Amino acid sequence: MPPHPTLSDGSCLSPAQVQALEHIENDFRAAPELLQNIVRGMHKAMDLGLSKPDQTLAMLPSYIVGSATGNEKGRCLALDLGGTNFRVCEVLLLGQPGQYTMQQKKFKIPHTLKIAPATQLFSFIADGIHSFLEEFATPEERQGASCSAISLGFTFSFPVVQRALNYGELLQWNKGFTNPGAVGKDVVGLLQDALHTRGIEVTVTALLNDTVGALMACSYHYPNTVMGAILGTGSNTAYMERMSRITKFDPLAVTPGASAPKRQVCGEDEMVINMEWGAFDNEGDVIPYNRYDRMLDVNSTNPGCQMFEKRISGLYLGEIFRLAILDMVRLKLVFNGKISCALETPYVLDTSVISTIVDDASPDFCEGTPVVEEKLGLQFTCAADRYIVRRVATLVAYRSARFAGAALGAVVLRRDDRLARSTSEEPLTLGIDGSLYEHFTTFRENMVQSFRETVGEDNMTKLRIVLTKDGSGVGAAVAAIMNREGKCL
Numbered sequence: 001m002p003p004h005p006t007l008s009d010g011s012c013l014s015p016a017q018v019q020a021l022e023h024i025e026n027d028f029r030a031a032p033e034l035l036q037n038i039v040r041g042m043h044k045a046m047d048l049g050l051s052k053p054d055q056t057l058a059m060l061p062s063y064i065v066g067s068a069t070g071n072e073k074g075r076c077l078a079l080d081l082g083g084t085n086f087r088v089c090e091v092l093l094l095g096q097p098g099q100y101t102m103q104q105k106k107f108k109i110p111h112t113l114k115i116a117p118a119t120q121l122f123s124f125i126a127d128g129i130h131s132f133l134e135e136f137a138t139p140e141e142r143q144g145a146s147c148s149a150i151s152l153g154f155t156f157s158f159p160v161v162q163r164a165l166n167y168g169e170l171l172q173w174n175k176g177f178t179n180p181g182a183v184g185k186d187v188v189g190l191l192q193d194a195l196h197t198r199g200i201e202v203t204v205t206a207l208l209n210d211t212v213g214a215l216m217a218c219s220y221h222y223p224n225t226v227m228g229a230i231l232g233t234g235s236n237t238a239y240m241e242r243m244s245r246i247t248k249f250d251p252l253a254v255t256p257g258a259s260a261p262k263r264q265v266c267g268e269d270e271m272v273i274n275m276e277w278g279a280f281d282n283e284g285d286v287i288p289y290n291r292y293d294r295m296l297d298v299n300s301t302n303p304g305c306q307m308f309e310k311r312i313s314g315l316y317l318g319e320i321f322r323l324a325i326l327d328m329v330r331l332k333l334v335f336n337g338k339i340s341c342a343l344e345t346p347y348v349l350d351t352s353v354i355s356t357i358v359d360d361a362s363p364d365f366c367e368g369t370p371v372v373e374e375k376l377g378l379q380f381t382c383a384a385d386r387y388i389v390r391r392v393a394t395l396v397a398y399r400s401a402r403f404a405g406a407a408l409g410a411v412v413l414r415r416d417d418r419l420a421r422s423t424s425e426e427p428l429t430l431g432i433d434g435s436l437y438e439h440f441t442t443f444r445e446n447m448v449q450s451f452r453e454t455v456g457e458d459n460m461t462k463l464r465i466v467l468t469k470d471g472s473g474v475g476a477a478v479a480a481i482m483n484r485e486g487k488c489l
Ligand code: ADP
Pocket: 083, 231, 232, 233, 234, 313, 314, 315, 316, 350, 351, 352, 353, 355, 356, 433, 434, 435, 436, 439, 440
């Protein structure tokens, strides 16, 4: 970070302000040695998670073997459940890399259904699928007269332990869903039962996490894809791992209710693994916690959990920033020491506010000013206020982007064999989805820079990062079609 300049009104920061900012800079440093530690720590945690169940990194097998070729062809449905809405899509893969058509319909999930018995939630979803088919199905399908059921890929963004591509037991709900009667049950079975009850001729053939969907969607465009990552409300990554290294996994284990394995696998085959990397370093052995990390964690709904996600994802960056600014206000170093009700309200600041401040290149962030003043219920009093606010926002986002880039680099380096075989003509590809990557320019640039430092300049020509927006639609369809083609377990 450069030294503090003379401010736009000709004033300078006071020694107390300089000292407080230095303290915060120290809190949010992300030096090269720390990035190296993240790589080493991540590799160790990946090995542990692949060898035994119940480790910090869950490293969940997806039952998808190999990546897409881009030649997948066919029509199926995709269902995306993971937040405020669920979405039903009809996807037609045209069998040419990246070529598809899609129609979709979104349904808002009323709050009452997020806490109702699980059968009611799944009935509501089945009704949505029915209403979608009424609109988009062929006449034969509508009358149930087509010769086979339509297959459906189900993107389900909650933690599940899968025992087959079409079988996954829910570990726990989150994001406001609490529907009793689902934890420990197979969510494919719950959905399939609701569809059967209504006589809907749809078979759920693939269940996948949104990161797995991102990977599959990206590999349909670019077959040399090795990972899919999400940098949005939360953060997580899926990547291709060699079967020989997934030592905890027994492909022949029989699962009640799941279809029989469709194929034999060998050690050289690769399976998509959902890392659940938000939990990386929950122990705190690798990345030091600063005072704001601790405050955020202690007051969170899941203390001690998702500690990496709490440093890098959209749900938390605005809150970390609020805690740091509140500290500065209490020391009377900004906003004339005036505390507003909003400033004391947890999670009052969305991470998009941080990007509005940081991405605005004007000296006093003209665009961000009204947003910050309105959200915090405070007026900037001088150039020093603006400078401090922007500096703190920049530091918080900088650390987060650097950590995310190092973690992405760690996963790529894990597959140094694939990297060695890649070329600048056919680069190894990473699909990334999520608003932080898509909309927060400074975050993206710092993340790519940290990724570059981690994998090494020479390797950058053999790597490509692609914004992959439709994992839950196209990715789910690709998985369902690959299953039809016998490429899954
Ligand atoms: P989700 O992860 O829920 O699928 P998104 O990928 O859109 O959805 O991520 C939403 C998160 O991204 C929220 O935490 C929000 O604060 C943050 N966000 C949205 N827009 C921006 C932006 N322009 N800059 C930075 N963060 C943003």
